[in-house]
Amino acid sequence: MAHPKRRQSKSRRDKRRNHLKMKVPLLVKCSLTNQKHLYHHAHWYEKKLYYRGKIVYKKEK
Template sequence: MAHPKRRQSKSRRNKRRSHLKIKEPLLVKCILTNQKHLYHHAYWYENNLYYKGKIVLCKKNK
């Protein structure tokens, strides 16, 4: 098994770990409903399913 000959500095360790952060989800505001939703995802608003600014599905109340 390989062993490092020298100890890595804190700055080199932190450079390697800088890519391991959690990213916040990309939210977009709809033009029609002014609701925030995930980018490239359909979302429900007032019993209608919206995608790309169009109604895809209507759900009727009983």
């Protein structure tokens, strides 16, 4: 097993971890409902499922 010869400094460790940030989710506004939703995802609005500006599914009682 490989073992480090010297301890890494805090700044060197933090430089490596710099790229592991959380990214802001890409939201887009629906043209029909004006609701914000995740890009490339269907979303519910008033018991209807919308995807790419079309009603995909309706919930009925």
